[in-house]
Amino acid sequence: MLDHAGDTARGLREFLPAHCVLSEPEDTRPFECDGLTLIRQIPKVVVLPETLVQLHGVLRFCSTHAIPIVPRGAGTGLAGSALPHPSGVLLSMAKFNRIIRVDPQARTATVEPGVRNLSVSEAAAPHGLYYAPDPSSQIACTIGGNVAENSGGVHCLKYGLTLQNVLEVRGLTAAGEELVFGSHALDAPGLDLLALAIGSEGMLAVTTEVTLRLVPVPEVARCIMASFADVEHAGDAVEALIAAGIIPAGLEMLDQAASRMVEPFAKAGYDLDAAAVLLCESDGSPEEVDAEILRMVAVLKSAHATRIQVSGSEAERLRFWAGRKNAFPAAGRAAPAYYCTDGTIPRKHIGRMLKSIQAMEVKYGLGCPNVFHAGDGNLHPLILFDDSDPDSVARAEAFGADILEESLRLGGTVTGEHGIGVEKLNQMCSQFDRQTLDAFLGVKRAFDPEGLLNPGKVVPSLHRCAEYGRMRVSAGAVPFPELPRF
Amino acid sequence: MDDILARMVAVVQAAASERRALCIRSGGTKAFYGNTPRGTVFDPRAWSGVENHEPSELVITVRAGTPLREVEAALAAKHQMLAFEPPHFGDEATIGGCIAAGLAGPRRSSAGFTYGGVREAVLGARLLDGRGRLLRFGGTVIKNVAGYDVSRVLAGSLGVLGVIIDLSLKVLPSPEKEATLLFEMSETEALQRLNNWAGRPVPLSASCWRSNQLWVRLSGSGAAVENAARTLGGEKMEHSHADACWHSLREQVDGWFATAPPLWRVSLPSTADPMSLAGEQCIEWGGALRWLRTDLPMAVVRARAQALGGHATLFRGGDRQGVFTPLTAPIAAIHRRLKDEFDPARIFNPGRMYEDL
Numbered sequence: 001m002l003d004h005a006g007d008t009a010r011g012l013r014e015f016l017p018a019h020c021v022l023s024e025p026e027d028t029r030p031f032e033c034d035g036l037t038l039i040r041q042i043p044k045v046v047v048l049p050e051t052l053v054q055l056h057g058v059l060r061f062c063s064t065h066a067i068p069i070v071p072r073g074a075g076t077g078l079a080g081s082a083l084p085h086p087s088g089v090l091l092s093m094a095k096f097n098r099i100i101r102v103d104p105q106a107r108t109a110t111v112e113p114g115v116r117n118l119s120v121s122e123a124a125a126p127h128g129l130y131y132a133p134d135p136s137s138q139i140a141c142t143i144g145g146n147v148a149e150n151s152g153g154v155h156c157l158k159y160g161l162t163l164q165n166v167l168e169v170r171g172l173t174a175a176g177e178e179l180v181f182g183s184h185a186l187d188a189p190g191l192d193l194l195a196l197a198i199g200s201e202g203m204l205a206v207t208t209e210v211t212l213r214l215v216p217v218p219e220v221a222r223c224i225m226a227s228f229a230d231v232e233h234a235g236d237a238v239e240a241l242i243a244a245g246i247i248p249a250g251l252e253m254l255d256q257a258a259s260r261m262v263e264p265f266a267k268a269g270y271d272l273d274a275a276a277v278l279l280c281e282s283d284g285s286p287e288e289v290d291a292e293i294l295r296m297v298a299v300l301k302s303a304h305a306t307r308i309q310v311s312g313s314e315a316e317r318l319r320f321w322a323g324r325k326n327a328f329p330a331a332g333r334a335a336p337a338y339y340c341t342d343g344t345i346p347r348k349h350i351g352r353m354l355k356s357i358q359a360m361e362v363k364y365g366l367g368c369p370n371v372f373h374a375g376d377g378n379l380h381p382l383i384l385f386d387d388s389d390p391d392s393v394a395r396a397e398a399f400g401a402d403i404l405e406e407s408l409r410l411g412g413t414v415t416g417e418h419g420i421g422v423e424k425l426n427q428m429c430s431q432f433d434r435q436t437l438d439a440f441l442g443v444k445r446a447f448d449p450e451g452l453l454n455p456g457k458v459v460p461s462l463h464r465c466a467e468y469g470r471m472r473v474s475a476g477a478v479p480f481p482e483l484p485r486f
Numbered sequence: 487m488d489d490i491l492a493r494m495v496a497v498v499q500a501a502a503s504e505r506r507a508l509c510i511r512s513g514g515t516k517a518f519y520g521n522t523p524r525g526t527v528f529d530p531r532a533w534s535g536v537e538n539h540e541p542s543e544l545v546i547t548v549r550a551g552t553p554l555r556e557v558e559a560a561l562a563a564k565h566q567m568l569a570f571e572p573p574h575f576g577d578e579a580t581i582g583g584c585i586a587a588g589l590a591g592p593r594r595s596s597a598g599f600t601y602g603g604v605r606e607a608v609l610g611a612r613l614l615d616g617r618g619r620l621l622r623f624g625g626t627v628i629k630n631v632a633g634y635d636v637s638r639v640l641a642g643s644l645g646v647l648g649v650i651i652d653l654s655l656k657v658l659p660s661p662e663k664e665a666t667l668l669f670e671m672s673e674t675e676a677l678q679r680l681n682n683w684a685g686r687p688v689p690l691s692a693s694c695w696r697s698n699q700l701w702v703r704l705s706g707s708g709a710a711v712e713n714a715a716r717t718l719g720g721e722k723m724e725h726s727h728a729d730a731c732w733h734s735l736r737e738q739v740d741g742w743f744a745t746a747p748p749l750w751r752v753s754l755p756s757t758a759d760p761m762s763l764a765g766e767q768c769i770e771w772g773g774a775l776r777w778l779r780t781d782l783p784m785a786v787v788r789a790r791a792q793a794l795g796g797h798a799t800l801f802r803g804g805d806r807q808g809v810f811t812p813l814t815a816p817i818a819a820i821h822r823r824l825k826d827e828f829d830p831a832r833i834f835n836p837g838r839m840y841e842d843l
Contacts, residue, residue, distance in 0.1 A: 105681050106757040129685065150631045161629065163638075164606050177816040184755040185796040186594065186774045187642070189811040190821055190839065192605055195638035199631045216687045243542035245565060245659035285687060287709035344627045346543050376629045416629035424632070431632055435619045442827030443634045446820050458633065 005044040008067060008089065012047055015057035020095075022046040031072065031090050035137075036080040036423050038339065038393065043070070043084035048092045052208065059176040059206065062089055062452060069174060070454050071202040073113065073145030076137040078340060079421030081148060081201040081457055088455075091206065093144050099123050100209065107214045108167060108184065113144025113207045117151075120212060129214035132159035135417070136328060144207045150199030152417035154250045154324070157375040158283075161417065163198045165213045171197065171205035174452040179205050196443060201419050202454040204447035218283035221249060222293055223317045226300045227274035227307040231255060232351030234276035237303035238374045239347050241280065244299050246292065250281035251375030252324050255354060258369035258382070259323065262330040268323035271307055276354075278305075278374065279320055327371040327382070335367070335384035341400045341423075343407030344378045344416035356406050357381055364399040366392070378416035379407070405430060405472075420458045428458070429465035430472075437465070490532045491620070494649070497528065499618040502831040510645040510835055512551060513578025516587045520644050520838045522806040530582060530649050536560050537652070538626075544657050545609060545626050550582025550650040557581045561657055569601035569658040570594055571692075573736050582650045585611075588642020591736040592692035592703070595684075595772050601691065604641040607655045611637035615648035616829025626654045645835040646843050647828040661691070661705035665712075666728035667720035669700040673760050673769070676700045680772040681757050688714045694735055696742060696768040703732060735770070742768055743777075748804035750778040750787055754796035763790055777801075784808070810839060818842075 009023035022028050023045045032040040049055045062069050068088030075082055084090045096112035099119065103109075104127035109120050117138040121130040134153035135141055141151070147169055152161045159165070168182040182194035197204055228234040234253055241248060254262070254277045259270040270277050280300070282292040293310055300308055311317035331338040345353055354370060361368050372380040381403055385396035404414040404427045414420070414427040428437065440459045444451070460468075487495070501508050507525030517523060531551035538547040541564040548557055554574055561567055571591035572584045585604060593601045610624030613636075624630055624637035640650055671679070676695040680702075683690055691705035701723065704711045715722065723731070734740035743749070745766075752761065756773035765780025780787065784800065788811060791798035797811040813821060818840070825832065825843050836843070 103757070104685060106755055107681075107685055127685070150635070152629055156629060160602070160606065161631075163635070164602055173816060178814075179816055179820075180814065183753075183796065185753040186603060186771060187588075187753050189797045189799070190813050190817060191643055191646070191824065192588075192639050192641060193817065193820065195605055195635045195641075199635055204634075216685055218687055239542045242544060245662075247659065284707075285710055285713050287713050288707050291707055291709045344629045346540070346627060348540070348542060373629070377627055378629045411625075412627050413625045413630040413632045415632050416627070417631055419631050420633070428632065432622065436621045436623065436633075439615070439619070439621050439623075439636065439827070440633050443636065443824065446823035446827055449823070 008045045011061055011065070012045065012058065012089070015061070016047060016049060016054050020048045020050060020054065022048070031075070031084060031092070034072070034075040034080060034082040035078040036083070036421065037337070038397065039080050039083055039422055041084045041086055043090035044087060046090045046092060048095050050095045055172065055206070055208070056176045058089070058091060059172060059174060063175050063450065066450065066452065068452050068455050069206070071144070071148070071206050073142035073148070074116070074140045076141040077145060077149055077419060077421065078342070079415065079419040079423040081419050081421035081454070083422050085455065093142070093207070096208065102127070104129060106184070108211050109214055110209060110211045111143050112209060113142060113147070115143050117141050117143060117146055124214045125217070128217050130217050131165065131212050132215050133162050133165055136325065143210050143212065147198055147207050147210055148200065148202045149419040150417065152373070152376070152378065154252055154373060156373065157251060158247050158249050159215065163195065166194070166198060166210060167213055168211040169194060169197050169207055170209040171207045173205060174448050174450060184211060199419070201421060201458050203444055203457060204453065206453070218249070220286050220289050221281055221283040221317060222289050223311045223320045224280040224293065224296055224300065225270070225309045225320050226278045226280065226305040227271040228276045228278070228304065229274065229306050231276045231354040233304045234278055235347070235349070235351030235354070237278060237300055237305065238350055240299050240303045241296065242347060242375070244295065246295060246299070248280050248296070248375055249283040250279065251373070252279045253277070253350070253370070253372055253374035254324065254327070255370040257367065258327060258371045261334050261369050262323040262327050265330050265333070266323040266326045268319055270323055274306065279324060324371060331369065331382045331384065335386070337385055337387035339383040339385060339396045339400055340380050341403055342378060342380055342416050342418040343404050343412055343414050344376065345407050345410045345412035347374070347377045349410040350374060350377065353379065353406065353410060357403060360399055360402055364395045366395055366399055368399070373416070376416060377412065379403070401426065422457060425460040425464060426468040428460050429468050434462065434465065491651070494530065494533070494614060495618050495620065498614060498616065498649070498833070501833045502616055502618060505831045506833060507836050508833050510586070510649055512580040512583045513576060515574060515576030515579040516583055518802055519587060521809055523838060524836055525833070528649065530651070531580060533651060539564070541566060543626070544628065545654055546657055547626060547652065547654045548581050549652055550580065552581050554579040554581050554584050562660070565660045566657045567660045568607060568655065570604050570607055571601070571736060572604070573738065575737065581653060585641050585653055586643060586645050586650055592694065592732055592770060595690055595692060601658065605638045608638045608641050608653065609656050610654035611640050611650055612652040613640065613648045614651050616831055616833050620651065624654065628656055644839045646825060646839050648834055663708045663711045664691070664703060664705045665715050666701055666703045666723040666731070667715060667718055668723050669720040670698060671700055672698060673767070676769065677757070677760065677773045683718065684756070684772050688718065690772065692732060692770070693772050694768065694770055701731065703728070742766070745779065746803070747779050747781050748800060749802040750780065751799045751801040752776040752778055752787070752791050752796060754791065754794050758794040758796065761790055761794065763787065813840070
């Protein structure tokens with residue numbers, strides 16, 4: 001083990017150009033956190049290799065000296081998956097930013113991991129194709145990061161998450177061995193390791209190349225904006241749409257606090273008197289969309305929608321979406337800081353969950369507008385707090401943890417698309433029993449026997465879970481700790 | 487713990503301590519698939535039944551020993567379906583065997599809004615592994631990225647990591663309307679057309695080419711299907727006849743599959759050139775799945791599949807050893823280490839997938 005940052009940086013400079021190795025605090029500070037700004041760690045050394053040969057060199061060096069490696073894309077992740085390791089090397093893949101090939105006939109794009117999500121769809125557009133997963137951060141986030149987190153977006157219900165839209169991932173083990181997960185065909189021999197690689201938060205391999213599935217751009221899309229007088233009515237409407245056999249292209253909800261927060265900026269025309277607004281989109285051929293919109297409107301009406309507007313033009317459709325898409329920047333203006341978690345719950349509990357969150361707003365003394373992927377039951381509560389006030393920070397964290405525990409009580413999961421990272425390590429102790437957590441550690445060992453790739457993320461230690469358990473039992477927060485939670 | 491599960495755990499623990507091989511087998515409908523099974527039969531069918539089906543959540547949770555036909559009937563009663571249209575290969579098929587085999591049927595296409603494969607349908611699973619642990623992975627909601635996605639790895643795992651106990655599966659509404667169109671064309675032209683169509687918003691849900699005939703199925707809303715049928719042309723097949731054709735293709739019971747020579751399952755990029763190998767071919771999944779009936783040596787078929795960017799499995803017949811394409815060294819090493827983690831005594835289905843697993 002090399003003890004000093006200086007030794008590590010010097011060693012790495014032997015096979016990396018000087019500008020690809022950062023070790024001065026003023027250079028490494030920008031990498032101290034990802035989108036989860038509550039937790040920071042200045043990395044000892046940051047490397048930004050530009051070629052595969054250089055990447056191999058970095059891995060060989062780190063393996064030889066047993067130095068942890070934390071891979072990083074654009075750093076837009078919200079769970080701290082790219083939080084630097086105190087004694088590790090932060091490996092930025094940002095310079096691997098080439099779109100290697102777009103094959104319109106095969107409907108695939110093969111890209112390096114540093115390619116931005118949106119630029120794939122831009123490159124595919126001339127062929128009438130696009131890459132379906134569209135996380136809110138798509139102008140900045142990278143495909144490598146999307147693979148690490150199994151990112152979603154607003155079209156998951158119909159088009160799937162990253163997992164459903166990736167054919168092949170190429171990567172390297174910590175020791176620099178080449179791995180190919182999946183293939184350009186629809187399956188590959190052996191166990192389906194692609195399913196493990198996607199969403200593994202940089203802990204199983206370093207992604208070097210990804211082949212994505214592209215899908216045809218729908219001929220038309222139209223959006224319905226529906227108002228509800230009660231959040232439970234809106235939740236029931238979501239359930240009713242799905243029960244009617246409709247799979248909307250997008251189905252998003254904003255509660256009143258969220259509509260009021262975004263409207264001054266987005267001018268989307270949201271009904272500010274409504275307790276909740278639903279955005280429900282249909283896409284396909286013009287005839288198909290016309291027919292589906294009629295069915296959707298009928299369901300929404302019988303589900304007590306108080307006002308329904310259907311976009312009559314593409315400009316109007318984009319205006320409806322403008323508020324939803326600007327929710328995060330708007331939250332940034334509404335408070336000094338916001339904290340967004342992403343538990344997922346069965347759709348039928350959406351209304352109940354929103355009422356629970358309203359009660360928590362009082363309990364923690366913090367506001368929490370909600371904008372979320374209602375069709376997937378994937379919540380995005382935006383807890384507004386003051387990051388200069390330690391008490392406010394602590395209340396925001398406790399508020400977030402409480403929402404995640406409530407998600408589990410309702411039969412859901414603590415993360416729908418943001419990942420565990422370091423943020424939700426405690427809640428992993430609630431979601432999975434120790435044997436299953438140990439099995440996750442076994443998976444990690446199978447891919448990374450030396451434990452050098454992003455160690456300490458995703459799977460909590462026995463000790464950590466014991467601490468969390470004590471804390472929660474003393475707070476009386478777990479009524480039936482012995483119950484298994486699926 | 488339930489008595490049935492407790493007994494299963496006890497059998498596994500005993501086998502592990504004696505290092506005695508267990509061959510997981512329910513209805514035995516897929517016993518032909520993979521390398522020759524070895525070991526004492528372990529039948530998990532006592533653990534059976536639909537635990538929960540909530541149509542508005544698009545999820546069904548079932549015990550793995552539940553007959554596949556029972557799962558499909560429960561879904562059909564609510565106008566829903568397993569989107570990957572699994573082959574049963576016999577009336578005794580169970581949902582656990584179906585997922586462990588990982589085989590999808592005609593609806594696994596590569597176009598637009600896809601129905602996806604077996605993996606895409608798995609949301610959560612409980613596994614009894616070779617250490618006798620009951621492990622719960624995933625969950626019951628469609629978006630869930632907590633922990634590694636082990637439940638999806640069970641799709642196609644052939645039981646080498648353990649016995650699947652419970653499954654939560656994503657389901658989809660059954661299509662409002664379907665239509666099947668018939669065309670006369672060569673293999674080259676069919677591959678070209680299928681890939682062209684897949685790049686356009688056409689609701690293709692199945693395709694099959696053989697003997698210079700191409701049939702494609704469209705699924706979706708009435709408007710979408712009628713519209714696409716008009717655009718694509720071809721000859722419309724009568725509905726019940728079309729359903730029977732897709733069914734016998736899926737179950738491999740029609741004349742084409744009945745004949746003797748070894749049957750290869752060749753998985754290729756949909757745009758791959760014709761295989762141009764001696765034998766008879768039946769092409770599904772828009773060109774991505776090519777069934778080949780041939781007496782050619784294994785090495786020849788494998789080399790051609792690899793040259794075209796895919797892999798070849800000896801699906802039925804022939805010598806039942808080494809039926810799957812060998813793995814690269816680093817991937818094989820990961821397989822062995824996963825096996826060591828989940829089944830260190832190597833009791834479950836030894837050799838069924840690869841000799842050293």
